[in-house]
Every structure is written in structure tokens, then in C-alpha cells.
Amino acid sequence: MVTLANLERFGEIGCEVTVVQPGPIHYYSGMGPGMLSKMYSPREISFATRDIVERKHSVFLQDKAELIDPVSKTVKLQSGKVLEYNVLSCNVGSFVPDKIVAPQGEDIFPVKPIAKLLEARERIQELLKQGDCSFAVVGGGPAALEIAANVRRLVKDQGNDATEVAIFAGRGFMSAFSRRLRKKVSGHLQKLGIRVIEQGYVTQVDTRKIVLEDGSLWEPDLSLLALGVRPSSLFEESELPTGPDGGLLVNKYLQSVEYPEIFGGGDCICFQPKTLDKVGVYAVRQNSVLLNNLMSAVHGGELQSFQPQGKYMLIFNTGDGKGIFARGSLVLDGKWAFKLKDRVDRKFMQRFKALE
Numbered sequence: 001m002v003t004l005a006n007l008e009r010f011g012e013i014g015c016e017v018t019v020v021q022p023g024p025i026h027y028y029s030g031m032g033p034g035m036l037s038k039m040y041s042p043r044e045i046s047f048a049t050r051d052i053v054e055r056k057h058s059v060f061l062q063d064k065a066e067l068i069d070p071v072s073k074t075v076k077l078q079s080g081k082v083l084e085y086n087v088l089s090c091n092v093g094s095f096v097p098d099k100i101v102a103p104q105g106e107d108i109f110p111v112k113p114i115a116k117l118l119e120a121r122e123r124i125q126e127l128l129k130q131g132d133c134s135f136a137v138v139g140g141g142p143a144a145l146e147i148a149a150n151v152r153r154l155v156k157d158q159g160n161d162a163t164e165v166a167i168f169a170g171r172g173f174m175s176a177f178s179r180r181l182r183k184k185v186s187g188h189l190q191k192l193g194i195r196v197i198e199q200g201y202v203t204q205v206d207t208r209k210i211v212l213e214d215g216s217l218w219e220p221d222l223s224l225l226a227l228g229v230r231p232s233s234l235f236e237e238s239e240l241p242t243g244p245d246g247g248l249l250v251n252k253y254l255q256s257v258e259y260p261e262i263f264g265g266g267d268c269i270c271f272q273p274k275t276l277d278k279v280g281v282y283a284v285r286q287n288s289v290l291l292n293n294l295m296s297a298v299h300g301g302e303l304q305s306f307q308p309q310g311k312y313m314l315i316f317n318t319g320d321g322k323g324i325f326a327r328g329s330l331v332l333d334g335k336w337a338f339k340l341k342d343r344v345d346r347k348f349m350q351r352f353k354a355l356e
């Protein structure tokens with residue numbers, strides 16, 4: 001986003017920039033769960049990529065990158081179009097693996113792309129008009145927590161208290177986090193009336209059907225998938241050097257380890273010097289480094305290295321106007337925590353909204 005905000009700098013040094021994105025807008029995922037519960041409107045959490053790019057006299061293509069050929073330095077798009085590049089910046093994010101999902105399954109919504117949360121919101125409201133329902137969230141991490149809590153809020157705001165919301169968390173909810181944080185989260189979920197099922201992994205999700213590894217069957221009206229994300233498969237399919245998770249393998253300059261003219265940032269990379277969590281904190285902080293290094297690659301200049309911070313702050317939106325705050329061993333909660341998250345997220349969006 002910082003590169004997009006500075007596109008004119010590339011124009012000034014005689015560069016032509018083409019931006020490829022599957023839709024004309026980009027949703028900010030940090031506020032996605034809040035959009036699901038209607039705390040935020042889709043407009044508040046979206047960035048008008050096409051408008052910004054065109055206003056900055058660059059080319060926007062509503063398309064999808066399908067294959068990168070680093071030898072001929074071309075990118076093949078879904079439409080069949082082939083783009084040539086001197087320097088390439090890859091920021092294609094991550095996706096929710098759908099191996100356990102039946103291909104024809106209905107009323108199943110992954111949490112990514114974020115636009116899916118808008119579809120889920122509409123469908124949940126439609127189902128609630130028909131009476132009490134049960135909604136399932138499949139996943140055992142922070143996204144599952146925020147999604148379930150915000151579904152609960154959406155349901156409650158429709159005046160429905162009988163609808164069941166359950167998280168299918170495998171064998172341990174939030175198992176990657178400290179005991180203190182897990183205790184705080186479980187207390188919150190209990191107060192919100194969200195059930196956490198930890199009796200085993202989900203092996204199949206289909207229309208109104210969830211099957212666990214022990215064979216037990218559940219029949220929710222709608223399922224949301226908040227399973228851990230994986231980097232875009234673009235790099236494996238293009239046979240570029242990738243890390244163990246399939247992300248574009250980059251050095252400390254966010255530069256492909258084999259092709260110095262290819263850069264990347266965010267969820268789609270595997271940062272060679274240190275494994276990074278797939279959190280926006282890193283994606284956001286990589287922005288200025290990526291912009292500097294793209295400019296250096298086209299214009300000459302020094303490359304900057306990305307130095308990831310160790311501890312970072314996490315705030316979970318629990319949908320009830322409160323938040324859970326965690327940093328290192330410190331775990332706190334309250335209305336102030338949500339207010340802080342809201343302020344940070346809105347400030348981030350405003351910076352780019354101003355360009356609109």
C-alpha cells in the first residue's frame with residue numbers, strides 16, 4: 001500500500017508501473033471481523049486500488065497473476081495477457097486451504113479473501129430470518145476467535161439469543177499462545193455463549209455438515225473456515241525458490257534469493273533470515289523497506305534490510321465492544337483494548353483513504 005501511495009515517484013524516474021489485482025478494491029483484513037458484525041461498513045475497511053493507481057497515472061489491470069517466468073521476465077495473467085517486467089513486486093497474500101471442503105458444498109465461507117466475510121454476513125442475516133440457527137467456525141487460532149465473537153455480535157444485534165455459535169478448534173484452542181492468554185480467551189468465549197469443541201480435527205466440511213476425526217457428525221446451518229493460512233501458490237506453480245510453506249523465499253532485502261529483480265512482502269513471502277508469523281504487523285512494517293528497495297532496483301541505490309521486531313502487540317476484537325490485549329506475557333482485556341485496536345486500525349486506513 002505504501003508503494004501504491006508513492007507510485008508517482010516511479011513515474012518521475014521514467015518507470016511504467018502496472019498493478020494487477022483481482023478486484024478494483026482491497027479490503028484491510030484487520031477490520032474484517034468487525035465488518036462481519038457490522039461494526040464497520042465495507043467502505044470503511046476498503047482501499048480503492050484502481051482509482052488510486054489510475055489517479056497516479058499508472059496502469060491498473062483487474063486480473064490475476066497465474067505464472068511468473070523469471071527467465072523471460074514475464075507474468076502470465078488469468079486473462080491470458082502476458083506482462084513484461086524489469087522489476088517485480090509480489091504482494092499476493094495468503095489463502096485458506098480448502099482440502100477438507102467438499103467442492104460442491106454450500107454455505108461455507110473461508111475468512112480469506114475478506115470479501116467472503118461480506119457474503120457470509122448477508123447469508124447469516126438471511127438464515128436468521130428463518131429462525132434459530134447454528135453457526136460453526138472451523139479453526140483454532142485468533143482468526144477463529146474474532147470471527148466467532150463477531151458472528152455472535154451479528155446474531156445478537158438481530159435480536160436472536162438462541163442461535164448456537166461453536167468453534168471447532170481441533171485438539172486445543174489457541175494452543176500456540178500462553179496459558180494466561182488461553183484462560184482469558186476461554187473466559188470471554190464462555191461469557192459470549194460460544195462453545196469451543198476440542199475433541200479432534202475436522203476432516204470434512206460440506207453443506208450443513210462437519211465431520212470430526214473420531215467420526216462424530218455436526219450439522220451447522222453455515223460454516224466459516226478460519227484454518228491457518230498458506231502463502232499464495234503462485235510461486236510454487238512458477239517453480240521459483242520457495243520456503244517450506246510455499247512462500248516466495250526472500251533474503252533480508254525482501255528480494256528473491258535467486259532472482260534479484262523479484263521482491264515481495266506480507267503473507268506471501270518466506271523470510272529466509274527468520275520465520276515470521278503471518279500477521280499484518282510484519283506486512284505493514286515491510287512496506288517502507290519494499291518501497292525503498294523497489295526504487296533502488298530500478299534507479300540504483302542501496303538496498304535496505306528488513307529487521308523484524310521480536311515481540312509485537314496483539315489485540316483481538318471480541319465483538320462485544322471489548323478487546324483482549326497481549327504483548328509478551330502481559331495479557332489484559334476491556335473496552336479500552338478494543339478502542340485502542342479501533343484507533344490503530346482506523347489511523348492505518350485513514351492514511352490511505354486520504355488518497356481517495
Ligand SMILES: Cc1cc2nc3c(=O)[nH]c(=O)nc-3n(C[C@H](O)[C@H](O)[C@H](O)COP(=O)(O)OP(=O)(O)OC[C@H]3O[C@@H](n4cnc5c(N)ncnc54)[C@H](O)[C@@H]3O)c2cc1C
Pocket residue numbers: 020021022023025026027029030031032033063064065066091092093094111112113143146232234265266267268278279280281282283315
Ligand atoms: C480474519 C483475519 C483477521 C486478521 N486480523 C489481523 C489483525 O487484527 N492484525 C494483524 O496484524 N493481522 C491480522 N490478520 C493477518 C493479516 O491479515 C495478514 O497478515 C495481512 O493481511 C497480510 O497482508 P498481505 O498484503 O500480505 O496480504 P492480503 O491482505 O491478503 O492481500 C493480498 C492481495 O493480493 C491479491 N491477490 C491474491 N492473489 C493474487 C494474484 N494471483 N494476482 C494478483 N493479486 C492477487 C488479493 O486480492 C489481495 O488484494 C488477520 C487475518 C485474518 C484472516
